[in-house]
Amino acid sequence: MDTGIKDYAARSREIIREEPGVRESVTGATIAFDEKRRQGYAEVDADTWRRWAEGVKNHTLTHLDRYLAEAEEQLQANGAQVHWAADAAEAREIVTGLAVRHGVRSVVKGKSMVTEEIDLNPVLEAAGIEVFETDLGEYILQLLEEPPSHILGPALHKSLEQVQELFAERLDTARDGDPDTLARAAREVLRDAFIHADMGITGANFLVAETGTVALIENEGNIRLTTSLPRVHVAVVGIEKLLPRMTDLAGFLQLTARAATGQPIGCFVSLIQGPAADPGDDGPEEVHVVLVDNGRTDVLAHEHAWEALRCVRCGACLNACPVYRQTGGHAYGYVYSGPIGSVLDPGLLGLHEAMPLPFASSLCGACQDACPVRIPIPELLLEWRREAQEEGLTPWRERAALAGLASVATRPGLYRLAGKIGSRLGATGAARVLPMLGEWSKDRALPKPSPRTFRDLWREGIE
Amino acid sequence: MSVESRERILARVAEATASRAGLPHPGALETPLTDDPEAAFVKRFTSSGGEVVEADRVRGRSVWLTRLLRGLDPEVVGVAVGPEVPPEFRPRLPEVAAAHAGAGISVAWAAVAESGSLILPSTGTRAVQLLPPVHVVWVPRGRVYGRLEDALRELRRNLSAGVGLHSGPSKSADIGRTVVTGVHGPGRCMAVLGSHASAGTSET
Ligand code: SF4
Numbered sequence: 305m306d307t308g309i310k311d312y313a314a315r316s317r318e319i320i321r322e323e324p325g326v327r328e329s330v331t332g333a334t335i336a337f338d339e340k341r342r343q344g345y346a347e348v349d350a351d352t353w354r355r356w357a358e359g360v361k362n363h364t365l366t367h368l369d370r371y372l373a374e375a376e377e378q379l380q381a382n383g384a385q386v387h388w389a390a391d392a393a394e395a396r397e398i399v400t401g402l403a404v405r406h407g408v409r410s411v412v413k414g415k416s417m418v419t420e421e422i423d424l425n426p427v428l429e430a431a432g433i434e435v436f437e438t439d440l441g442e443y444i445l446q447l448l449e450e451p452p453s454h455i456l457g458p459a460l461h462k463s464l465e466q467v468q469e470l471f472a473e474r475l476d477t478a479r480d481g482d483p484d485t486l487a488r489a490a491r492e493v494l495r496d497a498f499i500h501a502d503m504g505i506t507g508a509n510f511l512v513a514e515t516g517t518v519a520l521i522e523n524e525g526n527i528r529l530t531t532s533l534p535r536v537h538v539a540v541v542g543i544e545k546l547l548p549r550m551t552d553l554a555g556f557l558q559l560t561a562r563a564a565t566g567q568p569i570g571c572f573v574s575l576i577q578g579p580a581a582d583p584g585d586d587g588p589e590e591v592h593v594v595l596v597d598n599g600r601t602d603v604l605a606h607e608h609a610w611e612a613l614r615c616v617r618c619g620a621c622l623n624a625c626p627v628y629r630q631t632g633g634h635a636y637g638y639v640y641s642g643p644i645g646s647v648l649d650p651g652l653l654g655l656h657e658a659m660p661l662p663f664a665s666s667l668c669g670a671c672q673d674a675c676p677v678r679i680p681i682p683e684l685l686l687e688w689r690r691e692a693q694e695e696g697l698t699p700w701r702e703r704a705a706l707a708g709l710a711s712v713a714t715r716p717g718l719y720r721l722a723g724k725i726g727s728r729l730g731a732t733g734a735a736r737v738l739p740m741l742g743e744w745s746k747d748r749a750l751p752k753p754s755p756r757t758f759r760d761l762w763r764e765g766i767e
Numbered sequence: 768m769s770v771e772s773r774e775r776i777l778a779r780v781a782e783a784t785a786s787r788a789g790l791p792h793p794g795a796l797e798t799p800l801t802d803d804p805e806a807a808f809v810k811r812f813t814s815s816g817g818e819v820v821e822a823d824r825v826r827g828r829s830v831w832l833t834r835l836l837r838g839l840d841p842e843v844v845g846v847a848v849g850p851e852v853p854p855e856f857r858p859r860l861p862e863v864a865a866a867h868a869g870a871g872i873s874v875a876w877a878a879v880a881e882s883g884s885l886i887l888p889s890t891g892t893r894a895v896q897l898l899p900p901v902h903v904v905w906v907p908r909g910r911v912y913g914r915l916e917d918a919l920r921e922l923r924r925n926l927s928a929g930v931g932l933h934s935g936p937s938k939s940a941d942i943g944r945t946v947v948t949g950v951h952g953p954g955r956c957m958a959v960l961g962s963h964a965s966a967g968t969s970e971t
Binding site: 332333336348352353355356359360362363365366367368369372373382383388389390394438439440441444457458459460463464467482483484486487490491494495498499514515517523524525526528529531532533543548550551553554555557558567568569570571572573574575576577578579580581582583584585586587591595597601604605610 | 770772773775776777779780781782783784786787788789790791792793795796798811815849850851866881882883884889890891892893894896897898914915916918919920922923926927928929930931932933934935936937938939940941942943944945947949950951952953
């Protein structure tokens with residue numbers, strides 16, 4: 305697997321130095337998202353909801369074979385076709401094969417991390433198929449030929465001015481066009497694409513075993529169009545996306561939206577059971593669900609990392625992360641960035657491939673507090689660090705950091721303690737204990753030693 | 768090949784799940800009940816940017832809806848109407864293809880207070896629900912659920928191929944973090960609460 309992960313430190317430095325606007329855009333957007341998430345949680349009994357969601361996912365993941373079989377059976381009973389892909393290559397082959405078999409000339413896509421993960425677009429394009437990313441943020445990035453930088457707001461590292469410039473060049477809008485005008489120009493292009501597309505490709509937020517339901521959450525309506533207008537719909541779904549029952553969806557739809565944007569629910573939810581069946585229904589003639597492993601069974605087999613498979617890809621941990629805020633997702637070099645990327649990528653790709661991501665964190669714990677399914681991200685980071693050390697994968701600086709943390713690793717209150725060490729040592733000392741910090745301390749003035757804990761400082765962002 | 772991959776993936780999953788104790792399902796998430804689902808729906812739906820029109824005391828709904836659509840800005844000239852909409856709830860305006868209509872008219876299977884959602888089955892036409900800039904949805908009286916879980920429990924028995932939950936207008940903040948509406952789906956979503964029977968629902 306070809307990723308840019310190993311260049312994490314260099315890329316971080318480069319982004320901070322060469323593209324200061326990124327840091328500004330990402331920090332602004334994530335702080336706003338994080339605040340909305342807090343409000344969204346405050347309106348409900350979020351602790352109970354999160355414990356419940358953790359419980360449902362744990363139950364599902366410890367009975368995953370049963371639920372996968374049930375989902376397959378239900379989908380087939382609904383008239384959908386189910387495919388299994390062991391790895392990215394096989395997933396690409398299946399989707400491209402379907403497109404070719406159906407004589408597809410153009411494809412509309414809903415935002416989907418898994419199709420980024422399997423790098424689907426280039427093979428479709430190589431087969432002569434025109435591909436339209438239809439999420440507004442994804443569309444911007446497609447024009448720029450950039451990968452997404454954030455799970456939820458793929459283009460949140462772009463400023464209004466950058467989009468104005470891009471659209472002026474490509475869509476002939478005014479240089480000072482307001483967001484409304486720009487969105488309308490994109491809508492026009494994409495509306496045409498929706499009407500003419502032969503195939504719609506999406507991911508899935510959830511797959512309900514009981515009913516064989518592919519559930520998708522969004523705000524723009526592009527996913528509903530993608531799953532409704534073209535004659536073939538292909539949903540590419542990671543095998544960890546299962547939920548046992550339809551009623552479980554109620555909690556997950558609401559909790560995921562609150563964690564992601566603070567909304568009570570996404571503006572649009574699509575519940576796809578299979579191809580159109582009713583006489584008035586203009587939905588697709590064929591629905592295909594591609595179940596993708598691509599490293600997930602490795603994660604499931606891992607003694608600790610399996611908990612990361614609870615992830616519902618809400619982006620809350622990215623929004624809460626002071627380290628992510630400095631650079632956005634591109635520095636991480638892989639589709640899953642930020643805190644969840646740092647614990648998931650080593651499991652999906654192998655630890656060696658994912659180095660030094662487990663070190664790209666200050667262990668402040670903000671991610672875990674935000675996570676709707678309570679993934680113990682800091683603990684998993686430490687676990688990967690320990691394994692990296694065991695395997696001799698850590699450079700000296702990381703090893704020094706590990707030595708500093710090893711003594712506290714077994715005690716409770718670890719993160720706060722690690723934070724206190726940081727505040728005692730001051731910025732330079734902290735940079736040694738928390739190595740990635742050193743990368744931006746080269747470019748930025750760091751705060752003076754503070755009586756507050758390091759965790760508090762990180763919480764506020766290093767300003 | 769897919770068949771081999773299926774066996775391999777399921778075997779690996781089975782092996783992994785066998786290696787740790789199965790954890791129990793925590794049961795239902797008991798979210799709070801509401802005394803007045805309809806009022807709660809109105810509050811939630813409007814706070815997400817949806818619009819609610821009460822048509823309880825309206826006689827001659829067809830004429831009433833026609834007037835409402837004509838009064839919108841921009842004025843609705845042609846409409847797209849789902850096959851599930853009974854004749855007395857169809858506006859007296861020319862029917863055109865959804866892609867060219869000023870408004871789409873549908874009937875919801877139900878509404879949900881907790882999430883402020885309209886549940887739209889694909890027994891209707893999806894293009895009507897998605898393509899026009901304005902979406903007008905008849906919500907039969909007595910069909911507002913308090914909790915989403917209760918709605919989905921019922922929906923399970925009435926599942927059509929592609930169900931949509933619409934909880935406000937189409938939105939995006941992808942450009943300069945400014946919220947714009949009507950990006951792909953309808954920019955206005957109007958729920959009409961009225962005591963009428965809809966396809967498959969008895970009068971209450
Ligand atoms: S790890 Fe938790 S907070 Fe982060 S994206 Fe996944 S579910 Fe959301």
